[in-house]
Amino acid sequence: xxxxxxLFSVLLSSLALAGCxxxxxxxxxxxxxxxxxxxxxxxxxxxxxxxxxxxxxxxxSGSRVMHYRLDIGDFTQPVTADPLASELKAxxxxxGGTRALTVQSSPNGTFRVTDAxxxxxxxxxxxxxxxxxxxxxxxxxxxxxxxxxxxxxxxxLTISASNLEPQPYEDYPGFEAVSSNLGAAASLYANAPVxxxxxxxxxxxxxxxxxxxxxxxxxxxxxxxRLYVNHSTTRDAGAFxxxxxxxxxxxxxxxxxxxxxxxLSGTFQAAPQYTASxxxxxxxxxxxxxxxxxxxxxxAQWLSISPTPWTSESWxxxxxxxxxGSLSGITDLVANVTYGNPYPFSWGAVAxxxxxxxxxxxxxxxxxxxxTASLSDTRKLSVATAGPIAPxxxxxxxxxxxxxxxxxxxxxxxxTPRITWKAPLVGTPSAYRVRLSRLSVSGTRTVAxxxxxxxxxxxxxxxxxxxxxxxxKYAITVYAYVTPGVSFAVRPYALESLVDIASAxxxxxxxxxxxxxGLAPDLQAAPEPSFEPELGIKPTRQYLMREQLLMKH
Numbered sequence: 152x153x154x155x156x157x158l159f160s161v162l163l164s165s166l167a168l169a170g171c172x173x174x175x176x177x178x179x180x181x182x183x184x185x186x187x188x189x190x191x192x193x194x195x196x197x198x199x200x201x202x203x204x205x206x207x208x209x210x211x212s213g214s215r216v217m218h219y220r221l222d223i224g225d226f227t228q229p230v231t232a233d234p235l236a237s238e239l240k241a242x243x244x245x246x247g248g249t250r251a252l253t254v255q256s257s258p259n260g261t262f263r264v265t266d267a268x269x270x271x272x273x274x275x276x277x278x279x280x281x282x283x284x285x286x287x288x289x290x291x292x293x294x295x296x297x298x299x300x301x302x303x304x305x306x307x308l309t310i311s312a313s314n315l316e317p318q319p320y321e322d323y324p325g326f327e328a329v330s331s332n333l334g335a336a337a338s339l340y341a342n343a344p345v346x347x348x349x350x351x352x353x354x355x356x357x358x359x360x361x362x363x364x365x366x367x368x369x370x371x372x373x374x375x376x377r378l379y380v381n382h383s384t385t386r387d388a389g390a391f392x393x394x395x396x397x398x399x400x401x402x403x404x405x406x407x408x409x410x411x412x413x414x415l416s417g418t419f420q421a422a423p424q425y426t427a428s429x430x431x432x433x434x435x436x437x438x439x440x441x442x443x444x445x446x447x448x449x450x451a452q453w454l455s456i457s458p459t460p461w462t463s464e465s466w467x468x469x470x471x472x473x474x475x476g477s478l479s480g481i482t483d484l485v486a487n488v489t490y491g492n493p494y495p496f497s498w499g500a501v502a503x504x505x506x507x508x509x510x511x512x513x514x515x516x517x518x519x520x521x522x523t524a525s526l527s528d529t530r531k532l533s534v535a536t537a538g539p540i541a542p543x544x545x546x547x548x549x550x551x552x553x554x555x556x557x558x559x560x561x562x563x564x565x566x567t568p569r570i571t572w573k574a575p576l577v578g579t580p581s582a583y584r585v586r587l588s589r590l591s592v593s594g595t596r597t598v599a600x601x602x603x604x605x606x607x608x609x610x611x612x613x614x615x616x617x618x619x620x621x622x623x624k625y626a627i628t629v630y631a632y633v634t635p636g637v638s639f640a641v642r643p644y645a646l647e648s649l650v651d652i653a654s655a656x657x658x659x660x661x662x663x664x665x666x667x668x669g670l671a672p673d674l675q676a677a678p679e680p681s682f683e684p685e686l687g688i689k690p691t692r693q694y695l696m697r698e699q700l701l702m703k704h
Contacts (some may be wrong), residue, residue, distance in 0.1 A: 211264040211272065213288035213641075215239065215256070218648070220295050220460065220467040222332040222375060229260030230292065237277040239290070243268055244613055247567070262290075273615060280615065282607040285641050293648040295460060295468025296334020297374060302366035303409035308339065309354040311416040312400060316384070317348045326357070327381045327396075327471045328370075328415070331460040335368040336471040337361045339380070354414055363469060372404035379493060380415055381422070381471070390484050393454070393476025396422045396491035422491030427456065427532065429486045429502065432541040436506040436526045437481045442546040442576075443524045444658050445558050447508040450523070451477045455503045456490055456532060463499020463531055465648045473500060501650050502535035504528045510658040512626045513597045514590055520597035522588060522626050524656040531650050543653040544578035544633045547610070550657050557627060557659035566619045566664055571611040575631050575655060581639035582608050584630040589623055590661065599626065606643045622666040627659040 215230040230236045241252035241264045252272060256262045264272070274281040274288065281288065310326065318324075326339040338360040345352055361367045370376045384397040400417030407413045433452065440447055455475040459466040474490035492500070505527040512521035526542055550557040553568045570585055584606055588599040602625075603618035619625065633653045637645050646652065 208286075209265075209267050209269060211241070211267045211286055211288060212261065213290055214261050215290045216260040216292075217298070218291060218293045218467075219298055220293075220331075221297055222377065222461075227260075228298070229258060230290075231256055231258065231260060233298075237279075240275040241267065242273050242275065242615070243271070244273070244615065248616055249273075275615075278601065278603045278618075279643075280603065280605045281643050282605060282609070282612055283641070287641060289642045290644060291642070292644045293465070293467050294334060295470070296330075296332060299374070300333060300335075300364075301369045301371065302364060303369060304366055306359045306367040306369060306407050306409055307412040308357050308359050308407070309412055309414045310339065310357055310380070311353050311355070311414050312380070312419055313351040314398070314419040315345075315350050315352065316382070316398065316419075317350050318345070320347050321345070322347075324382070327383070328359075329379045329381065329470050330368075330370055330376050331468075331470055332374070333368055333370060333376045334363060334468045335361065335370070336363050336469060337367065356412075362471065369407045369409065370405050372406045376405070378402055378405055378415070380417065381491075381493060382419060386489065388476065388486055388488055390480075390482075390486070391454075391476050391478035393474050393488055395474035395489070396493060398422060399491075399493040422493040424489055424491055426487065426489050427502070427536050428488075429454070429504075429535060430483075430539045431486055431504065432483045432539050433506070434481045434483055435541045436504075439526060439542065439545045439655070440508060442548045442657060443508045443526075443655075444510045444660070446511045446660075447524060447658070449479065450507045450509050451479060452507065453477050453503070453505040454486060454488075456488075457501055457503065458492070458494050459499040459501055459650060460494070461497055463533075464650065466501060466650045467648055499650070500532040501529050502532050504535075504540055510626075511660055512590065512599070512658065514592050514624060514661070516595070517592055517597040518595045520593075520599065521590070522599050522628060522658050524628065524658045526655045528653040529650065534651070542577055542655070544580060544631050544655045545575040546655040546657040547572040547575055547583065547629045547631050548657060549573040550627070550629060550659055552627070552659070552662065557662065560660045560662070562663045563619075563665055566621065567614050567616055568619075569611060569613050570627060570629070572629050572657065574610055578631070578633050578653070578655075580608075580631040581634040581637070582606060582632055582643070583610070584632070585612050586628040586630070587614065587618060588626050588628065589620075590626060591624075608640045619664050621664055623664050625662045625664065627662065628656050629658075630654050630656050 217228045217230050219226055239254050239256060239262060241254050242249040252267055253265045254262060255265060271282060271284050321344045323341040323344055328337045328339055339357040342356040342358055359367050370378055380400050380402060381396045382398040383394050385392055385394050398419040399422050400419050402415045402417050405413060437449060440449060456473040458470050458473055460470055473492050474488055505525050507523055507525045510522050510524055528540060528543060550572045552561060552570055553564060555561055584604055586601055587603045589602045591598050605612045631654065632639055634645060634649060635651050639645055
């Protein structure tokens with residue numbers, strides 16, 4: 152499944168499935184939001200963590216179940232029922248190659264690896280690898296919105312709305328459209344000017360710019376899709392300015408078409424306003440710049456508050472932001488913000504903080520792109536406002552490839568190198584992710600395309616055959632994660648639902664793979680850039696803006 156995004160703030164964040172009546176901040180546990188859970192017929196209940204056959208100590212067992220959150224409730228489906236799902240493979244490394252293991256998958260979403268070794272083994276799903284010695288593994292995934300979504304390269308839209316905030320100048324206003332049942336968020340940009348002082352528009356043509364998928368997602372009232380159209384304003388917090396929702400309307404039943412223009416009509420009303428205060432110890436995040444990379448440079452810091460549809464206990468998908476802002480510097484500050492929230496009371500909210508750094512991963516002749524690294528933290532809003540925001544995890548350090556320091560440019564001696572690092576100085580990681588990105592040139596931009604991601608609890612990984620190609624440029628990013636209360640080691644997709652997570656990254660310099668005798672450099676076209684910043688993580692607006700510009704222009 153692909154994953155979620157936007158256009159001005161972006162870089163992170165994701166928990167175990169919570170029931171429909173699990174409660175939100177300030178609500179009792181038996182609070183009912185009015186949604187009816189979907190119940191499957193008897194015999195289709197699914198295993199959460201799998202089980203071990205006590206008679207076979209070498210067996211690994213687990214589950215691959217898709218958890219969907221809709222407006223009417225939550226439901227599950229075995230991943231094997233999705234024809235686009237990656238095949239689960241298992242292997243061990245042996246004599247410089249791989250030895251395949253036997254994977255048995257069941258229609259109910261459980262699986263077994265019957266001949267796993269007593270120690271380490273690899274699970275593979277496409278370009279995602281899990282290295283583990285655990286006898287159980289939960290490969291469940293989480294997604295906001297229905298699975299039968301229709302998309303189109305473009306969707307013609309207009310807006311007819313009254314009670315607009317009048318502007319003293321001719322303006323091209325922007326809006327956002329959010330549908331939790333569809334799992335969609337989109338930016339809507341006026342294609343025609345609105346006169347100064349206007350308080351209404353009639354069939355104003357707008358561009359539809361999806362923040363959650365490469366193509367535009369089509370709202371369908373017959374499938375239960377409802378839509379929020381939000382308008383935002385800019386406010387001053389003293390040390391920085393930020394953008395927040397101030398008005399919204401909910402159109403009547405809407406079914407979009409890729410060929411016939413759809414008009415979104417309604418009357419804007421003031422969004423309920425709330426306040427939040429954060430004690431943000433920025434200096435402590437910025438102090439770890441050198442561990443990100445000795446030559447890294449600080450770029451922007453981002454603060455956002457995002458809604459978590461239908462609960463405060465899990466976050467299945469990005470639904471735009473309630474507020475977002477960027478700033479820079481190292482001065483600790485108290486950030487006081489007032490933000491609008493038009494969504495139902497049963498929805499929760501999370502606050503995300505991201506300190507971002509550029510790294511020396513630009514290829515010759517390029518001036519932008521490359522790898523961006525960060526220290527990031529996401530917490531439930533009620534938790535984030537209760538105490539100081541300081542690093543819970545810092546970057547891994549002393550990154551090396553085959554024993555050579557990777558913060559200098561290297562030519563590797565192998566296509567299957569060993570990558571090592573040291574544990575963070577602050578925090579105990581739940582697990583690490585090693586992301587291998589192939590670097591290519593597009594105009595004056597260095598494009599980083601993920602070719603493999605390896606999930607592990609150890610401080611070293613061996614890159615399996617087939618991930619790196621001969622004669623290419625790569626960069627390595629090592630992520631350290633803290634996931635309180637969640638066993639991220641055996642739930643590698645848990646990031647897709649977490650509301651409590653912190654991460655920090657270190658990035659290598661440019662690494663060149665060897666050209667072996669008889670092997671010409673790989674001359675195929677550069678791979679398409681990934682739309683996911685990191686598997687399962689909710690992106691930030693900053694990342695979304697970067698990816699959208701790259702993919703659509």
